[in-house]
Amino acid sequence: MTTDSMPVPRTTNVARRWKKSGLLRQEMIEGWLFASPFIIGFILWTAYPMILSAWMSFQEWDILTPPKSNGFNNYAKLILEDKLFWQSLGNTAFLTFLGVPIGMVAALATALSLNVKTPLTTLYRTLFFLPSQIPGAANAVLWALIFNAQFGILNQLLGYVGIEPVNWLFDKYTVKPALIFMGLWGVGGSMMIYLAGLQGIPQELYEAAEIDGANLWRRMWHITLPLLTPVIFFSLIMGIIGSFQGGFTSVYIMTEGGPANYSLVTMLYIYRQAFNYMHMGYASAFAWILFFIIMAFTAIQFKLANRWVFYETNK
Amino acid sequence: MQTTEGRVTRRSFLQIAGLAGASTLLAACVAPTAPASAGESAGTSAEKSPLVFWDCPNSAADLPRLEARDAMFEERYPEVDLQVDYFLGGSTDDFKQKAVTQMASGLFPDVIYFQNSQDWIYKGIIASLDDYIDSDPEVDWDDVLEVAQIVATWQGKRYQLPTGVNAWSLYYNKEYLQENGLKMPEEYLAEDRWRWNDGFLELTQGATKGEGMDKFYGIHMNTSGYWGHDELAEVIMSNGGAIFRTDPWRAALDEPEAIESLQFVLDLTKKYGVNAELGAELPQGLELTYSAFMLTGIWMLSSGAFRESFEQFGYEKMGHIRFPYGFNTDYSRNEGGAGGGMATPLEAENPDNAWKWHKWAFNEYCKVSYTNFHSQAPARKSLAADPDYLASFASFESVDEWNYALETTVSLPVPNNGSEAINLMMAEWERVMLGEITVEEMVATVVPQMNELIKDTPPA
Numbered sequence: 001m002t003t004d005s006m007p008v009p010r011t012t013n014v015a016r017r018w019k020k021s022g023l024l025r026q027e028m029i030e031g032w033l034f035a036s037p038f039i040i041g042f043i044l045w046t047a048y049p050m051i052l053s054a055w056m057s058f059q060e061w062d063i064l065t066p067p068k069s070n071g072f073n074n075y076a077k078l079i080l081e082d083k084l085f086w087q088s089l090g091n092t093a094f095l096t097f098l099g100v101p102i103g104m105v106a107a108l109a110t111a112l113s114l115n116v117k118t119p120l121t122t123l124y125r126t127l128f129f130l131p132s133q134i135p136g137a138a139n140a141v142l143w144a145l146i147f148n149a150q151f152g153i154l155n156q157l158l159g160y161v162g163i164e165p166v167n168w169l170f171d172k173y174t175v176k177p178a179l180i181f182m183g184l185w186g187v188g189g190s191m192m193i194y195l196a197g198l199q200g201i202p203q204e205l206y207e208a209a210e211i212d213g214a215n216l217w218r219r220m221w222h223i224t225l226p227l228l229t230p231v232i233f234f235s236l237i238m239g240i241i242g243s244f245q246g247g248f249t250s251v252y253i254m255t256e257g258g259p260a261n262y263s264l265v266t267m268l269y270i271y272r273q274a275f276n277y278m279h280m281g282y283a284s285a286f287a288w289i290l291f292f293i294i295m296a297f298t299a300i301q302f303k304l305a306n307r308w309v310f311y312e313t314n315k
Numbered sequence: 316m317q318t319t320e321g322r323v324t325r326r327s328f329l330q331i332a333g334l335a336g337a338s339t340l341l342a343a344c345v346a347p348t349a350p351a352s353a354g355e356s357a358g359t360s361a362e363k364s365p366l367v368f369w370d371c372p373n374s375a376a377d378l379p380r381l382e383a384r385d386a387m388f389e390e391r392y393p394e395v396d397l398q399v400d401y402f403l404g405g406s407t408d409d410f411k412q413k414a415v416t417q418m419a420s421g422l423f424p425d426v427i428y429f430q431n432s433q434d435w436i437y438k439g440i441i442a443s444l445d446d447y448i449d450s451d452p453e454v455d456w457d458d459v460l461e462v463a464q465i466v467a468t469w470q471g472k473r474y475q476l477p478t479g480v481n482a483w484s485l486y487y488n489k490e491y492l493q494e495n496g497l498k499m500p501e502e503y504l505a506e507d508r509w510r511w512n513d514g515f516l517e518l519t520q521g522a523t524k525g526e527g528m529d530k531f532y533g534i535h536m537n538t539s540g541y542w543g544h545d546e547l548a549e550v551i552m553s554n555g556g557a558i559f560r561t562d563p564w565r566a567a568l569d570e571p572e573a574i575e576s577l578q579f580v581l582d583l584t585k586k587y588g589v590n591a592e593l594g595a596e597l598p599q600g601l602e603l604t605y606s607a608f609m610l611t612g613i614w615m616l617s618s619g620a621f622r623e624s625f626e627q628f629g630y631e632k633m634g635h636i637r638f639p640y641g642f643n644t645d646y647s648r649n650e651g652g653a654g655g656g657m658a659t660p661l662e663a664e665n666p667d668n669a670w671k672w673h674k675w676a677f678n679e680y681c682k683v684s685y686t687n688f689h690s691q692a693p694a695r696k697s698l699a700a701d702p703d704y705l706a707s708f709a710s711f712e713s714v715d716e717w718n719y720a721l722e723t724t725v726s727l728p729v730p731n732n733g734s735e736a737i738n739l740m741m742a743e744w745e746r747v748m749l750g751e752i753t754v755e756e757m758v759a760t761v762v763p764q765m766n767e768l769i770k771d772t773p774p775a
Contacts, residue, residue: 062438063415063416063419064415064418064419064435064438064440065438065439149592149594150528150530150591150605151528155528156528159527159528164527165527165528167592167593167594169594170539170592170593170594170745171749172749172751255594256539256540256541257742258539258540258594258741258742258745259539259593259594259745259746259748259749260742260743260745260746260749260751261742272735272738275412275415275416276408276412276734276735276738277732277734277735278415
């Protein structure tokens with residue numbers, strides 16, 4: 001191979017053109033200017049706090065007095081001594097690995113049932129989507145009333161069929177399932193994404209399959225689901241990340257993490273450590289551990305995605 | 316502006332966008348200031364000296380009353396530019412978090428709402444008022460109720476001029492007791508039978524009716540969650556026990572008096588069935604509450620959020636009595652926020668104006684109404700002893716009982732890491748209520764953990 005045939009590095013190429021072309025330079029400046037609101041916002045409100053929290057995770061700091069370095073003590077204490085750290089992780093994992101799949105199935109089922117054209121389809125879609133737009137705090141208050149052991153509507157309905165009142169939010173066996181059940185109220189957001197995915201599937205495929213005699217189940221299994229896998233994958237990733245980072249509003253308002261910490265989720269525990277107990281360094285350490293846990297799960301999912309996610313561009 | 320055929324050019328657009336962005340950033344970087352209080356004009360505020368006050372109303376419903384209070388202060392001190400920042404939409408704990416975060420960023424008020432915030436004193440944030448109190452002849456420190464004096468004082472220095480006491484005690488539905496042929500609690504008191512395992516139990520058992528969702532309970536004591544410790548403390552202290560002791564600092568749940576008390580609270584639900592199960596959020600108003608007795612503080616009766624429902628129920632139907640005596644005492648103690656009120660941070664820029672506020676609140680405003688600052692009872696002996704003033708307390712007939720409540724109120728000591736220790740305690744208590752462990756097991760587990768957490772608290 002001669003040197004003439006070697007590809008010129010793109011950076012060199014751009015640099016050369018940069019020197020020659022005033023227009024290109026102007027376009028680049030303008031490009032950066034247009035992107036600058038995001039870049040500045042990202043640096044100020046995301047990158048800087050992240051770096052600061054990484055530093056804080058090695059400090060003992062109560063916010064009001066100067067921080068003191070304490071090496072890896074926060075991490076060691078969390079992992080080796082703090083039972084609530086493990087309990088909150090366990091609770092969050094339960095809510096994630098049970099709640100996310102159930103939520104996905106519910107959202108997909110709703111999307112499938114609303115992916116038909118009837119005069120009232122738009123109305124139904126709106127009705128199913130609306131609850132997902134209710135603020136979390138209002139949702140939590142609403143469901144606290146529904147689950148109330150004494151005068152909640154759920155127990156009243158169960159009473160009509162002879163079931164004794166259940167203390168939904170203050171029983172260790174029912175509190176987490178109740179929170180998962182409540183989460184289904186907000187499947188409207190995911191439902192819209194599935195609907196968009198469903199409408200992106202070419203009709204010709206269904207027509208061809210129908211001509212070939214494929215029944216509804218086969219069309220679903222061999223066309224809908226494979227072509228929907230990118231959307232399902234997206235939903236799974238976002239669902240797991242959201243679940244690990246979420247749940248704060250509902251447990252803060254409805255259960256305070258109780259009874260006996262059976263609904264204490266990671267975010268509530270981080271919040272308590274940071275703002276109730278003023279252990280900002282300790283809370284930062286937990287936040288970073290959570291970050292690495294989420295990153296690991298996301299990486300695993302991306303790795304496994306090759307096996308089951310089908311993109312139309314795939315050969 | 317440069318235009319090309321009437322259109323904005325890219326260059327001019329970028330110039331304007333850049334300018335606007337820079338202005339927005341600069342505006343965002345300017346330190347926020349508290350909003351000016353009602354009725355104040357920008358023209359006059361420049362000539363006045365400021366007084367920044369961070370307040371924490373019980374609810375937004377209290378705002379009109381508090382704004383009227385602010386107007387009264389401005390009228391009294393026209394030279395002061397009162398700037399009140401109301402923290403709405405959260406508990407006093409939420410307020411503390413917001414206040415600490417703001418103070419950590421270097422923003423300090425001159426006066427700050429101060430309730431269960433003794434840890435701020437340990438951390439050196441709050442200024443001692445000793446010099447002002449000692450040098451101002453208009454302030455009579457000896458008129459402060461002793462319980463409030465104790466809370467306002469730390470290591471011999473006074474950090475507050477107490478304005479109120481949030482006395483807790485028992486409220487009951489007189490009509491319900493009469494309709495069901497039950498004796499009034501005062502009769503048990505007169506017979507020396509107003510004790511946990513005597514008149515109190517007899518009355519609450521007699522008042523309990525029905526099953527399941529239709530059950531009417533003898534008493535409403537919600538002992539779940541962080542704030543459930545208030546109810547537990549009331550019972551423990553009425554038996555001569557304590558959650559924390561301060562001499563030296565330690566968790567005291569392993570004392571026999573505390574263990575007996577916790578067992579009694581458990582029995583009220585599990586054995587006698589007179590109190591609801593864990594987390595049964597009975598509505599607070601007696602007219603809605605499925606209970607004959609309710610354990611609560613004065614703040615709830617007169618606070619905007621609940622006041623309406625109590626008024627609707629009718630204060631005349633409501634009785635008031637001290638919490639019954641425990642197994643080991645001939646008195647009852649009331650857990651409450653003794654000495655609740657205001658404090659001034661060390662970094663306050665206008666401490667003299669802050670003192671004007673403290674003094675005005677102490678000498679003048681607290682006489683205006685029982686719903687003074689935060690719906691608390693007065694912290695001054697002279698007012699607590701005035702029958703006419705006390706009669707304004709929501710038409711309660713029993714002035715003696717009010718005096719008793721005020722005099723026997725004890726504020727829960729707040730050690731370092733107190734919130735975390737209480738949360739640990741309440742989580743283990745919930746395990747007791749769930750039937751997972753016994754009271755003795757709870758105490759054995761939680762006391763060493765609580766002691767470890769509070770060990771760095773400076774001596775009182």
